[in-house]
Amino acid sequence: MSKLPKIIAIVGPTAAGKTGLGIAIAKKFGGEVISVDSRQIYKGMDVGTAKVEGEWNQGQVKGQIGALFGESKYLVVDGIPHWGIDLVNPDQEYSAADFKRYAEEKIQEILKRGKLPILAGGTGMWLSAVIDNMSLTEVPPDPELRAELEKRTLGDLFHEFKQLDPEGAEVIDKQNKRRLVRALEVCKKTGRPFSRQMIKGEFKYDVLQIGVQADRESLNERINNRVEEMIARGLVNEVRGLKEKYGCEIPSMSGIGYRQICKFLDGEVSLKEAIEEIKKDTRNYAKRQMTWFKRDERIKWVADQEQAIGLVNKFMSSRTE
Secondary structure (H helix, E strand, O other), X not given: OOOOOEEEEEEOOOOOOHHHHHHHHHHHHOEEEEEOOOOOOEOOOOOOOOOOOOEEEEOOOOOOOHHHHOOOEEEEEOOEEEEOOOOEOOOOOOOHHHHHHHHHHHHHHHHHOOXXXXXXXXXXXXXXXXXXXXXXXXXXXXXXXXXXXXXXXXXXXXXXXXXXXXXXXXXXXXXXXXXXXXXXXXXXXXXXXXXXXXXXXXXXXXXXXXXXXXXXXXXXXXXXXXXXXXXXXXXHHHHHHHHHHHOOOOHHHHOOOHHHHHHHHOOOOOHHHHHHHHHHHHXXXXXXXXXXHHOOOOOEEEOOHHHHHHHHHHHHHOOOO
């Protein structure tokens, strides 16, 4: 049997410290990071998605042959190339299937450079698509059905979705109308639960999944602090600029942080209320992420970087048949 290439996946809830761990592992083992975040793919949505700061580079990295990097633009953070950030404009559609194709291409490029691919992020479905080689059902939009669903309230949509897909209801953002409409659309068009649309294929990689553990209290504190930092760094101005250019109805603007500030800019809530809503919705999102990841028994949960590096050491020195 042929060997499967080794890759690392770093998972966990938002604000748990996945980015820092990814950089630490990349430095020690000669890796490059692929961001697995369904919101950081959008250009211009920087503050509200907590994008890591770095320098954009293209073509050549010190000590590397530029041609090996292709023509792709990538972010260099603390000397480590980061992929999967700023892939599309906020008004462009981008699916889990699109990301799977992109990530597989980047993994091959990283392996060809003799580097270790490190997937880091909290979008569970996108990660599963890659590491479990999922076949994704691509259901084309049905404008008539969508228009019908759009007329209904959030509570009504969530109630029906919970009946059709109880498992999916545990992890969906029930305050995000666009996602509820899409999930119901897929359920109705296929006759199957949205959460059961992905079918596992033959594994392409030998994967070590590391989960970044954080107790609820300290994680909630980190989330609250991060939201305050986002406001201080100019989240309101970022959303205002995006609203002027694209409006608030496009899919990317329904994400946490953006939809609440849109409500503030429309005069529906005060800034204080919007901030508290962002904090609450982010905490709830972290809970849903943990619900998703805790189902995967392959994930090895760690409390610190030292523990994680020990796991990678052992994994990299073992043979895979």
